[in-house]
Amino acid sequence: MPVRDVGARTESPLTSRGQERRDELVRFATAKFAQQGYHPTSVAELVDGIGVGKGVFYWYFASKEDLLREILNDALLDVRRHQQAAIRSESNPIRRIELGVRASLEWLQQHAEVMRLVDFAWTEDTFAADLRKGRAISIEDTARHLREAMDMGMIEPADPVTLAIAVRGITEEVARVNADAANPTVPVEDVVRMVISGITGKTAIDRERDPVR
Incomplete structure (x- = not known):
């Protein structure tokens, strides 16, 4: 069950109603900030905007800064849940990257x-320090997954961190472009x-002959 941090108070679990109210604040603030x-x-x-008093706000969040930090943290956890759900039953490391990138882009598109x-x-x-931590985890x-693929001989040896940074950079930039458009302009499957x-060095024709999945 989620736990709230209320400064010097003893932490206590939120009721289901309390969690709903907190989530309502998060959703409204996310839209308003954006x-x-x-x-x-x-x-x-x-x-x-949601018809409550300031006391309700400060019951859940120490400050507006704390609220935005929670929004960003909630988003990071949610996108990771989507990634993990997408790759959970997949044993092929390249296929896991494919599924993870797709899950990330679909989540960010929504x-x-x-x-x-x-x-x-x-x-x-x-906020940048928290984002750097999230980026490092990603x-x-x-x-x-890239190290595993290299160990299995599926891709050429290289620095896996450099490749991972490239994968993240492409994914994040496409998400940014699509977020700025009224309708997504970069198809997920193309990315x-x-x-x-880029990882395998295989074209579409090569993949038909020697698929990674």
């Missing part, structure tokens, strides 16, 4: 407002094919 910006949005606007908040957060020292996840071709 629409009009983090700094211009006040706590008063947030609580007025949560474009989060990508806008991430871009803002990188400009603020307050890169190491991908590098682990997945490009990433896998």
Whole structure:
């Protein structure tokens, strides 16, 4: 069960109603921050928007800064859950990367407002440190699959961290471009094919002859 951190108070589990109210605040704040910006949005606007008092806000979050940090953390955990669900039963490391990239792009396509908040957060020292930690975890996840693929002789030996950074860079930039468009302009499957071709050195014709899956 989720636990709230209320500063000096003893931590206690949220009730189901409490969790619903917290999630409502998170959803509304995510949309509001993405629409009009983090700094211009006040706590008063947030609580007025869902019809509660400031006391309710501060029951769940120590500050507006704490709220945005929670939004970013929740998003990181959710996208990782989607990735893990996509690759859980797959034994082929290249196929896991393919499934993971697809899951990431699909999640980000459905949560474009989060990508806008991430871009803002990188400009603020307050949040950038947390983002760097999340980036390091993501890169190491991908590098682990790449090391396994190299050990199995599926791809040429190389620095797995460098390759993982490239995979993340492509995925993140495509998500950013799609988030800025009224409708996604870069097809997910095109990106997945490009990433896998870059890792394996195989064209579409090569993959038909010698598939990685």
